[in-house]
Amino acid sequence: MKIIESTKIKEKAYFEKLENGLNIIIIPKQNTNKKYVIWGTNFGSIDNRFIMPQTNEEVFIPDGVAHFLEHKMFEQENGTNSLDVLMALGLDANAYTTNDHTAYLFECSSDKFYEGLDELMNYVQNPYFTNENVEKEKGIIGQEIMMYDDDPGFKLYLNTMDCLYHKNPVKLDIAGTIESISKINPDVLYKCYNTFYHPSNMTLVVCGDFKPEDLLEEIKRRLQPKENQGEIKRIYESEDETINKKSKETNMEVSTPIFMIGIKDKLPDSDEIVKKHIAIEILLNMLIGKSSDLYKELYNSGDLLSEPDLDYEFSKLYAHILVGGQSKNPELVYEKFKGEISKFKKNGLDEGHFERIKRKIYGDYVVEYNSVAEIARMFLADSFKGINSFDYIEKFNTVTREYAEQILNQVFSEDRMAISIIRPK
Amino acid sequence: MNYKKEELKQGITLHKINTNKFKTNLFAVFLTTKLDRESVTKNALLAAVLRRGTKKMPTQEEISINLENMYGASFDCGVEKTGDNQILKFYLESINNEFLPSQENVSKECLEILFDIVFNPFLEDSKLKQEYVDREKENLKQIIQGKIDNKSKYAYDRCIEEMYKDAPYGLYKFGYIDDLEHINAQNLYDHYRELMKSAKIDIFVSGDLNEQISNEIKNNEIIKNLQGRTPQYNVNVENESKPRISEPRVISESMQVTQGKLILGLDVLNNKKEGKYWTSVYNVILGGSANSKMFQNVREKASLAYSAGSTYLRQKDNIFIKCGIDIPNYEKTLELIKEQLKQMENGEFTEEDIDNAKLLIASSVGSIPEAQDSEITYYFSQELSDEFISIEDYIKRINEVTKEQILDIAKNVQINTIYFLKD
Known part of the structure; x- marks a missing residue:
């Protein structure tokens, strides 16, 4: 196993790639009773067209399949439901689907870890889809989709994606629509399962008080033999760098308007991405974070109630900055934000301010190592982006003020900026 | 056990949780008072006004700048209801000195900032700053109106409100817009001083801490100046009798x-x-x-x-x-x-x-x-x-x-x- 250590935060991670292609990451952590395991496949809502390596068949799938598949994985041929089995062991089990991956997990604070691992590794390797159980799930997922329909924050996000992207599937609802899921059947689920749930497309991460070598053996013992598989070809429509529309508004039952400013970025370069991510987080905090001049002004005028959420999201297929918040006057916030960017570009970054925010961001990264769950989820999500999570701590000092200024000029461009607003009815 | 408590003065308790599970220390001050319509809105507003500035750091920006310099120590505050009590909660989380890139002691400074925010508010003309009170009234109004935004939460809150119609527990923890109108910098400050005399005060420290921290707290000037009190709060009643009803x-x-x-x-x-x-x-x-x-x-x-x-x-x-x-x-x-x-x-x-x-x-x-x-x-x-x-x-x-x-x-x-x- 390859061992990477972060001396700054005193943690180690063990990396192993098995012969069948499965990636395993173990982060041993003493002084904790909690153990967390998460097994993910690099298959999310954006993967809706691909070529199956086994047959070379090109497959188009309805929107929402990755999420539907996640729901159906728990059902077993012997009539049991693995979620129930894990819960019955007192384990906190769950699963989720994102744009670029699907993950199955449980958290354990008792001595039932290996019993749980038996069940987890068994159900993820043994799908059981029938016409009947697939039909039944449509009702439940239909309710889930409707629940999100009433969620203004969710709508706000989707509208932002619609502004930024022309065809990129990141603009689709992860769960699909009532209409798209009606087309899902066992055949399509099996095709996706057989393609994407191959070990070579998966990563398993464990965090807790373990001896990595022993744990690795335990994992290997639970793997079922599978023939090697070639690369999966994913087909995405090409997306140009322009944005789809400048703004989008929807009326919903909210008390105060909510807004999200999006900035579309070029597809990330994997060598640079961590450094760029750190620089963007620093810049966003300098522009409109808690101690910024702009936030002070907008707070005092009553145009912002609390500091906005600042985010940089990316995968191999998309990258964008998001600034979201609540304001009775979103247009004003948007104009002022753009004005602040121009000012920063013109005047350059203040050294003291830059160094102070850099310290803050460092602290934010360290805090993420407080919980085994966060550590494991972070390593999994980062691994699908080709990143080793420790790099955020290790590459920290390479982010200079000059570099941040360069990113400011490259990325924060008005041509690629849009705003989505949800207003009260 | 990793937990110890110690009464500093009557009604003021220090709780110490020793743990090496985290990269951070967490400090908290809780002020507990009886939940009632008279003061529920004032308490909610108070938590918001206190974080705006202290005698040492008169503005929110100064507080933020100090916290950012301490590797992004984060301050948070809010109000909650627990049983028939309303709790004003103030938290400060900071990186444990061991994980800082340089040798520094941020813990002590963080505690001082936290105490400063709660016990040493910025005053103007011997009352809370008018501008802060006005702004926070406006914000709180929006928060109260925002009750409808999360529908599941709203339905749950409404159900509780109906079940506890004329009882303290039916009150909304952020208070009421009607009551906001009557609050000004003077009567809010009077309320604050009253609260400081009567609230139950609990100070929590959690982290990989040495004995020194207790002494630092006991010797802190602000803490030394607090008076003992007979705290006015509801001990959680274990048996509340509920009438049997025929139809829901x-x-x-x-x-x-x-x-x-x-x-x-x-x-x-x-x-x-x-x-x-x-x-x-x-x-x-x-x-x-x-x-x-x-x-x-x-x-x-x-x-x-x-x-x-x-x-x-x-x-x-x-x-x-x-x-x-x-x-x-x-x-x-x-x-x-x-x-x-x-x-x-x-x-x-x-x-x-x-x-x-x-x-x-x-x-x-x-x-x-x-x-x-x-x-x-x-x-x-x-x-x-x-x-x-x-x-x-x-x-x-x-x-x-x-x-x-x-x-x-x-x-x-x-x-x-x-x-x-x-x-």
Whole structure:
């Protein structure tokens, strides 16, 4: 196993790639009773067209399949439901689907870890889809989709994606629509399962008080033999760098308007991405974070109630900055934000301010190592982006003020900026 | 045990949790006072105004700049209701000195900032700063109006409001817009001074801390200047008698929603101290896990809901069943829920169900020490109650619950209120 250590935060991670292609990451952590395991496949809502390596068949799938598949994985041929089995062991089990991956997990604070691992590794390797159980799930997922329909924050996000992207599937609802899921059947689920749930497309991460070598053996013992598989070809429509529309508004039952400013970025370069991510987080905090001049002004005028959420999201297929918040006057916030960017570009970054925010961001990264769950989820999500999570701590000092200024000029461009607003009815 | 407490003065308690599980230290100050209509809005506003500035750091920006310099120490505050008390909570989390890139002692400075915010507010003309009070009144108004934004939460709050109509627990923790109008910088400051004399004060420190920290707190000038007090708060009453009612109240309200939110507020009648543990197990079997009757029968078998479950509100002995459903399925879902309650009463659950429920509670209670804020919250709830139960004892008591005891609860559960939010 390859061992990477972060001396700054005193943690180690063990990396192993098995012969069948499965990636395993173990982060041993003493002084904790909690153990967390998460097994993910690099298959999310954006993967809706691909070529199956086994047959070379090109497959188009309805929107929402990755999420539907996640729901159906728990059902077993012997009539049991693995979620129930894990819960019955007192384990906190769950699963989720994102744009670029699907993950199955449980958290354990008792001595039932290996019993749980038996069940987890068994159900993820043994799908059981029938016409009947697939039909039944449509009702439940239909309710889930409707629940999100009433969620203004969710709508706000989707509208932002619609502004930024022309065809990129990141603009689709992860769960699909009532209409798209009606087309899902066992055949399509099996095709996706057989393609994407191959070990070579998966990563398993464990965090807790373990001896990595022993744990690795335990994992290997639970793997079922599978023939090697070639690369999966994913087909995405090409997306140009322009944005789809400048703004989008929807009326919903909210008390105060909510807004999200999006900035579309070029597809990330994997060598640079961590450094760029750190620089963007620093810049966003300098522009409109808690101690910024702009936030002070907008707070005092009553145009912002609390500091906005600042985010940089990316995968191999998309990258964008998001600034979201609540304001009775979103247009004003948007104009002022753009004005602040121009000012920063013109005047350059203040050294003291830059160094102070850099310290803050460092602290934010360290805090993420407080919980085994966060550590494991972070390593999994980062691994699908080709990143080793420790790099955020290790590459920290390479982010200079000059570099941040360069990113400011490259990325924060008005041509690629849009705003989505949800207003009260 | 890693937990120790010490009374600094009457009504002022220091709680110390020693733990090496985290990269951070968490410090907290809680001010506890009786929940009542008279002061609920003032308290909510006060928490917001205090964070605006102190005598040493007159503006919010100065506070933020200081915190950022300490590697992004983060301050947070808010109000909560626990039983019939309103709690003003102030937290400060900072990186443990060991994990800083350079040798510094940020812990001591963080504690000082936290005390400064709570006990040393910025004053102008011998009262709170007018500008801050006005701005925070405006903000609080928007927060109160924002009650409708999260529909599930709104339905739940409304159900509680109806169940506790003229009682303290029915109050909204952020207060009322009508009351805001009468608050100004002077009467809010008067209220603050009153609160400082009468509130129960709890100071929590959690982290990999040495003995020095207790001394630092005791010798802190601000803490030294605080007066002892007979704290005005409600010790959580263990037996609140609830009347038996013949028919539940049914309330239905309309709002623009695509999914209906159904909430059933249940009373647990004649509950005894030990009965709280029995009720916890009862609740998990009814709706507290993926194996529960609610999840299995309402969601999985009948496919009526995506969210279907129940939670037990320990301090008030209420269980709340919550479902998100298709609006026309109201009657059908309600019948099915009643059937689940009937099944519980008839003892239609197995020893295995009981064991599973116990395991689940034990594992969730067992993981309390894995998060600093949840560990603080646990010890604080012990502090508010009239007895101290360690986490180990808590689990032990759960494990001793029998089927008969669960049946005893099942027979004493009544539906008090049915609340439905529809289009």
